[in-house]
Amino acid sequence: MDARITLIVDGQERTVATDPERPLLEVLREDLQVMGPKYGCGEGRCGACTVLMDGKRTLSCITPVAAADNKKITTIEGLADGDDLHPVQQAFLDEGAIQCGYCTPGMILSAVALLRENPQPTDEEITEWMNGNICRCNGYAKILSAVRRAANMMREVKRS
């Protein structure tokens, strides 16, 4: 039986009638054409599908859409403020921390969630937190630099 589910996706309220067991990722991509979150493994082991649900890091490929009813979903497509990139997005550009880029949306959202909880993480804390996100281009070194840079940028903004 289909259920009526309301998602607040990147600030926009969207209602879908769908099987409540469908993964949030699939509903975002196939019903709402929000293609930023990616399919990488379908079992929550690579982080490509990462979104924020009410600000918390969430693996959308293993989250039934029913669990997202009336929740605020932030995807990579809604992270920037108009043309102003989020500091984490800017840091990925500045560090050139992009190879194929397919893991990038999940990496960026994971890092955003980390810096909300822990604005000044050590390298060990970044590594621990980000370990669920796989990059098969193996660009971890530059991604790590990007997360560090973002933390610094956000700290400076706060100060000023």
Place this chain on the structure above:
Amino acid sequence: MIEDTLTEEMVESGLSDTVKLSRRTFVQMVGTGLLITVGEGVSLGQRRRSRGGRPITVAARIHINKDGTISVMTGKVEEGQGSRAQLSQAAAEELRVGVDRIRLVMSDTALVPDDGITAGSRTTPSTVPAVRQGAATARELLTRLAARQWNVNPATLVVRDGNIRNKATGKTVTYADLADLTDVDDAFKQGVSSDVALTPVDQWKTMGTAVARPNSRDIVIGSHRYPSDVVRPNMLYGKILRAPSFGATLESVDLSKARAMKDVVVVRDDQFVGCAAPSTFAADRALKAIAETASWKTVPQVSSREVHAHLERNARRGGRASTRGSVDEGLSDAKKVLSETYEVAYVQHTPMEPRAAVAEWKDGHLTVWTGVDGPQRVQGDLARAFEIPSERVRVIVPDMGGGFGGKHTGEAAEEAARLSREFGRPVAVHWTRAEEFTWAYYRPAAVIECKGGLDDKGSLVAWDFTSINPGGAAIDTPYNISNTRILSAGSDSPLRQGAYRCLGATANNFARESFMDELAAAAGADPLDFRLAHLENPRIRTVLEAAARHFDWPKRKKQTTADVGVGLACGTEKNSVVAACARVRIDRRRGRIRVEHVCEAFECGPIQNPGNLLSQVQGCITMGLGPALREELRFENGRILNAGFAGYLVPRFKDLPKFDIHLINKTDIPSAGAGETPIIAIAPAIANAVFDATGIRVRSMPMENALRERLSVRQV
């Protein structure tokens, strides 16, 4: 056999035909109003060289747009290796414009020339020069047109920043204005000149700089559309019935339950069974209903436990070995002879984006959006599969989510096209991770038999190397040995195997550089000194000495403990050279190897993009840690037992070592590709470091399994 060994002629051969395209269509595709040089019916999707050996036209490569940008066409694919930036730089350099003026149109068979499959590190040595020649020819033609306009000698004109300037009169004209004033279309019908002068390295302005990937911003805001993001109106999501094991054949299946499901369509054509629905969820449910009724005839299959014995038993040793002197005499005269066998497991590329395609049929014409390395090759494959002329097939490859040699084949494209033709609607086929693990192809497993002889001075005098199954990449020894016999032997691979980042070079380098270390130990020599004593190749010597110097090899070597060791290795492949020093820490209780520090030196001629080169070298080393330490496909009765990231352990953040990378810019030779060779030194450097710490030789990749066996640690 190896499906794609990436020999030169394979890489260079294309099967494309010309695609006639109206101006209107082309403009719609690239951006309305941007193009001025494409006339009605101009052939765009051309071979790099036509059958008579004539080069492609300048028009097939370069378009001057009205808005001051320049479209540059290439058949190469961007999959994270950096070709989009690099080829944009190549065109900008020769056109004398900023790289932001270049609009690179990639990998669309209707729009671009066939530059060969994106593989074998060939973009740098083949496509960069081809694009530079196209751009330089265009610049010369434009200069000549300006000279004719002004009735002056072209040699008196200077081109800078897209402006052609007459020094005498001070008059200037832009490329775009010139295209308005003159018949550029006609001029660009000329062939690209192969002897046009290219900008020397010491005058490079754009090449040689760290230009970022041009569509980086689209990626960080999530607006780039990967092959799996393509949606067409009225599109269905398709699923294919897979056999439960390799080689199994379908005996019977009942489609009625799936057919009765709402909005589901089903097709069976002998062994091919597929279904489609308006969502993946619904298609999955239908597929499950189909699979439950399927009955299969299975056939016996080799398991991963016995695979190395199987490869060895079926080795075709009758091939022609490459020899020097007499290895038999060398071995019998030697004072000390060592003989060891090395093994490498099957591994997979596992790009983040699994195979994906959308297919759409219209009036007997097929368009496919998919993630493959060779758009023209897949175009030909599809034409043959559906028995239509290739000019009725258009393959578009949006910048895709990784490949590493794993996307040479267009399975998803063909599956989507079959379903789409059957159902009369566009169909997307997105492989699951488990499908990718099971039905894509693998890097070949290997068994490598080494024999070496040392004379009474500890010099290497005989080298016998038989490499079974991985292919011949980097099989030759770079060391100076008077008696050698080197053989690449095929075998009977139980798994479907194919290309991978540097393919067999990792296996061959693992065996050779590990065995060199064993010989050094037998000779009582330092591993670095032993190598240098046998090494003439100046390029390899340079990187080996650089890596050792920056790593502080002699000092580090003395700091070895029972748990911490250092190792080094070097090698060459695809005309670039690499050396790595590694420090490892052994966790004996758990049988784990932690790679703490890697110092690698790499040289590939003149560096075209240092930022991207660093990404490639870091990526290669980190990717190489996987098969070196933990990655291994386990299979039994024709089933992959670890077809997911839970059981197949790829490198993660926690595996990242401290890096110390040295990129050597050698400007007196042509640039070589750099996306592969930096991977080949890391595994043997680790193996040698493990020996340094523990005295245990791990002769099998992945090494943690082998080490656990030797330490009698229970396998995890």
